[in-house]
Amino acid sequence: MENEEVALSSNPNPNLLVADPSLQKKHQSMLDRLSNRHQTRLDNSLTRRSAESDSSASPSFESTSNFLSRFSNSKSSIESQLAQCRLCDPTQVKSHLDQISSSISDLEKLVAENSYFLPSYEVRSSLKTTSDLRQSLEVLSAELLPKKKFSFRNKPTRKDPIAEPKEEEKEQEPEKKSGFRVPDSPGFWNKKGEILVHNFKGSEVGEFSISDLDSCEVRLMGSVRALFVHRLRNCRLYTGPVTGSVLVDGVEGCVFVMASHQIRIHNAKTSDFYLRVRSRPIIEDSCGVRFAPYCLTYKGIEEELREASLDKETEKWSNVDDFLWLRAVQSPNWSILPENERLGLVDISKSVES
């Protein structure tokens, strides 16, 4: 090890030094630390010795009387400093108080350092004195430097790292919402007392919406994948085959003639449904709804129904599931429309032509 050190320090070849700079650095810093520590130790012992010689009350090292005199000197100096505090310039009060505080700390340290040889009574009384001094300092500083009232306030200079992303989110959210608008689907809306006709044949309409109609007649020909019906009053709706599903929500006093693979009826009141459906139709939150078989015709409907696999009568129209009536007995919310009250065959192609 020693040889290595010598080699390192006396090596004239700089390449070798460069070869392991990290080791050299470590070595150097260790030496620095050691010398620093040694220096502080020397300084401390010197100051201690000089302080002892200054007080010179007793040359002996572990002397109780020596300690007591030093203690009482510091104590009286702190007390006088405390007294001066009230008279000094208010702008300097703070630094003055800090100085007193550090003097008290020194005094506490002195007690602690000498406590190992002092009689326990002296230790206790000295500690009591320092804590009294500390307390009177606190009283004084509370008097001279009134605490700022606690309050929340904005710090414009230094942003809170946690609050920041929240603010961004708040800014972004409305943007996101306004940035994306659900497009309108094809359909009929907001009409009153009209006859609305649409033929899907040859067009590429996937889903079709019918909503907010009052006293209208809607005739849909050709087949469509999905049909949404929402908020209709006193309307008649005739449709060709729907190859997906029909969703009816919120209708009153209407007549529906529909063919579909699936039909769901929500919030319907006093309405009649003439259905051809491949699965069981369902009702939910409905009352006074009546069911009958499909009775629609127009030019080419047979072929369209066949293509949609809706050409055969499945009798499912009479097999209704009521989600609010999960019992074996017949639900009071729906019934089969008596034959003598049913519509005859409705031909919508004729009325369109005329």
Add this chain to the structure above:
Amino acid sequence: MGLLSIIRKIKRKEKEIRILMVGLDNSGKTTIVLRINGEDTSVVSPTLGFNIKTIIYQKYTLNIWDVGGQKTIRSYWRNYFEQTDGLVWVVDSSDLRRLEDCKAELDNLLKEERLSGSSLLILANKQDIKGALTPEEIAKVLNLEAMDKTRHWQIVGCSAFTGEGLLEGFDWLVQDIASRIYVLD
């Protein structure tokens, strides 16, 4: 050895995965399950209650719980939350009017503590219907990016009608669950 650890052992041995399918009514949950199981989808009645399908998928046994989505029976969904490894939220991408309902129901569901550890697959169904929103648009409407960062989730466009996208979605779900529960071998 407690009962729970015995059950865990059996589960690990058989590599069982429990999947809960939920979503609004008319979103196509039952049709999706029938489609991935290779069954006839031409006659599907709205689900009154629930269906359970056990499907062998890769080397895992999937227990798929397909729960009816009608409003009146949504409150029963919670009876199926326990032990759910994977959650499939099915969206009717062509039902533009009820997207807000869809978002509200999903948000509600994700608050459920018992589902906090489950992987979430969102199926933007009915992509074959013209006018349907794309999976990206559905993700925006449902604000999926704002979801809890610890959640494993994925959105996949699909069509139960054509079968497109279903395998992709379930592949992701099974892989994600497997890598969490069973060490992939």
